[in-house]
Amino acid sequence: MDYGATYSKERHTGRGYFTATGSTNITDLGNIQMYESDFGIKRKEHYSARRGVLSMDRYDAYSSMGAWHITLDEFTTTTLPLFWSGTANANFSQTVGTAATFMFTSKKGSAFDVGKYGLNNATLTTPISKVEPGDYIVDRGGGKVYIPLASTIADATACTLTYDCPALTYDSVTALNTLNRPGTLELQGEDDSLAGIGTGTGAVAPVRYIFTFPCILSIDKSGQFKPDAYREAILIATLTAPMTVKRLTT
Amino acid sequence: MNETPPQFLAPGIEVLVVGHDGKAHRARITEVLHPRAARVESLDGKNTAICEYSETKETNTFHFANASAKAEKKSEAK
Numbered sequence: 001m002d003y004g005a006t007y008s009k010e011r012h013t014g015r016g017y018f019t020a021t022g023s024t025n026i027t028d029l030g031n032i033q034m035y036e037s038d039f040g041i042k043r044k045e046h047y048s049a050r051r052g053v054l055s056m057d058r059y060d061a062y063s064s065m066g067a068w069h070i071t072l073d074e075f076t077t078t079t080l081p082l083f084w085s086g087t088a089n090a091n092f093s094q095t096v097g098t099a100a101t102f103m104f105t106s107k108k109g110s111a112f113d114v115g116k117y118g119l120n121n122a123t124l125t126t127p128i129s130k131v132e133p134g135d136y137i138v139d140r141g142g143g144k145v146y147i148p149l150a151s152t153i154a155d156a157t158a159c160t161l162t163y164d165c166p167a168l169t170y171d172s173v174t175a176l177n178t179l180n181r182p183g184t185l186e187l188q189g190e191d192d193s194l195a196g197i198g199t200g201t202g203a204v205a206p207v208r209y210i211f212t213f214p215c216i217l218s219i220d221k222s223g224q225f226k227p228d229a230y231r232e233a234i235l236i237a238t239l240t241a242p243m244t245v246k247r248l249t250t
Numbered sequence: 251m252n253e254t255p256p257q258f259l260a261p262g263i264e265v266l267v268v269g270h271d272g273k274a275h276r277a278r279i280t281e282v283l284h285p286r287a288a289r290v291e292s293l294d295g296k297n298t299a300i301c302e303y304s305e306t307k308e309t310n311t312f313h314f315a316n317a318s319a320k321a322e323k324k325s326e327a328k
Contacts, residue, residue, distance in 0.1 A: 095295065097296065099296075100296045100297060100298075101296070101297040101298070102297075102298050102299065102300075103267075103269070103270075103297070103298070103299035103300070103301065103310050104299065104300045104301075104310070105300070105301070105302070105310050112300060113289075113300070114298070115280075115289065115298055126270050158270065158308075158309040158310035159310075160270060
């Protein structure tokens, strides 16, 4: 690609495909919002010294520590272990419940864990004649029952909550037990140039950039859970061997 | 309550839970909350409770089959 070419100025989306060492499967990293390679360059300055004045005349780079910072915002079953630096467990399953009961001994100001989620038809059936929210409050989504301070239910009263609940399946990961994940990453950069597109049915233009490198994946933070913005997490891929960079010439 | 169970509590151990009907119902420990309390689940998995051990068998407490005031001492942990 020569100077002045339209797509010599770059504006890209990206895709990432990680192959863990020893695996034949590829993990698609999902939606990439931003990706950047930090070369980790260390430099050493040199000064010439003449007539009481130091002037820097060299500032050589002598070391690199390449790392990609990849901002992802698509959280899936497959990528859950990556985002939590952990290993996948068997799914956590909840069986359906119909007129199931949960018994506890009340204490004002305390909440009790029903142990089920997504409750419905939930009412305190013992003691009778107690009302919600004055005497008890059920967090139906999170499966907790709270006894307010002003409740008419005396402390140390044996209570029973009767409820229904659906069958549910949760992905499960043990977090922070796989801090470094070696493998190979192929990062792709895509533009909207349509350069190199084939002529057949369903043709899509090839990617503009292909970065391939052995690396170790790690992640430092979960990303912020907020109601007013989409959660993003930054995956760090540190190079463990030289990276090959390919760029489409057309 | 604060009674000491005659054996260490652990998930899977079968106990008897006293319900509102005053009767003992078979259940299984699913989670130990502290040395005297556990989350228990009925054998069919439908009913659960958070309750404490009690030899006096009050409502919403659990005890062991054949438990009595003269229960054998726990064997010391190795």
